[in-house]
Amino acid sequence: MATRPVVNPMDIIYLLIPIALLFTALAVKLFFWAVDSKQFDDLDSAGQQILFNDDAKKTDRSETEKSNHE
Numbered sequence: 001m002a003t004r005p006v007v008n009p010m011d012i013i014y015l016l017i018p019i020a021l022l023f024t025a026l027a028v029k030l031f032f033w034a035v036d037s038k039q040f041d042d043l044d045s046a047g048q049q050i051l052f053n054d055d056a057k058k059t060d061r062s063e064t065e066k067s068n069h070e
Helices: 009-036 045-069
Strands: none
Touching: none
C-alpha cells in the first residue's frame, strides 16, 4: 500500500502570498502609469461631450435633409 505524502494544507500560503504581492505590485504600477499618461486629468468632458455631440449630429442631419429636398 502506497502512502500519500503528508502535505500541510497551510503550505499553499507560501504560493498565495507571492502571487498576491505580484498582483498588488502590478496594480500599483498600472495606476501610476495611468496617472503619468494623464488618464485622470479630464473626467468631465467625456460625459459632456456626449450631450453636445447629439445636438451637432441632429443639426448636421437636418441640414443634409434640407439640401436633399431642395
